Amino acid sequence: MGTTSEKEGTAVELAWRSDKLGDGIQLDSSCKTVSRHSKSGYGVQLTDAWLTKDITTVAIECQQLTEDCCIGIVGRNYNPGDWNGNLMQSSHAVVLHCASGRVSFKGAETNFVLRPLVTGARLVLTIDMQTREVTFELMGASGSVESSLIVEGLPAELAVAACFGPGEQRVRLAACEMQKPEKELLGKMVKDLWDEENIVPPLQHNVRSDDSVQTQQRKVNDSVAAVALGMQ
Secondary structure, eight states, X not given: OOOSOSSOOEEOOOOBOSSSOOTXXXXXXXXXEEEEEXXXXXXXXXXXXXXXXXEEEEEEEEEEOOTTEEEEEEEGGGTTXXXXXXXXXXXXXXXXXXXXXXEEETTEEEEEEOOXXXXXXXXXXXXXTTTTEEEEEEXXXXXXXXXXXXXXXOOSSEEEEEEEXXXXXXXXXXEEEEEOOSSOOOSOSSOOTTOTTSOOOOOOTTOOOSSOHHHHHHHHHHHHXXXXXXXX
């Protein structure tokens, strides 16, 4: 399956949860395919793994879609409630609205847009828990990426989720791979002005030194400007 990394991953088993089902949700015998056929309301289903580390790539076959289907991730805080609402409006979800290609981030619409998905589409989610970001990729028949986008700011613990509204919908978990990040992040890549370790020493009044007060102030300003530029 297509991924955004050239590094080989390890195939792992991923299925839809069978211990709890959203309204009208049905699973096949292998728990790989989730479907819903209803005239009203919404039903949500989560996968059976909570992701907290590493990079997980999930390939999803969209076998049948309607205007009210979305796919993405939910945080752990979504788990205790009922799974019967529209995930586009959930404060615990980051999801792609299949019909429009638009991304909803914790209940708010964003400007992120992937090419709209149609029945038969293949969607790949690459979830990097080191950088807390998810890459949505729409794959072509040849395995090439037709459209992609990256969303940051994911919760610390999450699961893949599908949400179905009125009509008949069905998606299948085609494959799942996991891999270790290529680099280990030991701390923030860019310090911000509020970090305790990023101390800008105050100017000392009434103390003479080799530098003038103006020179000291200029050095402090240069240091702050360098940090600000690094944050852009």
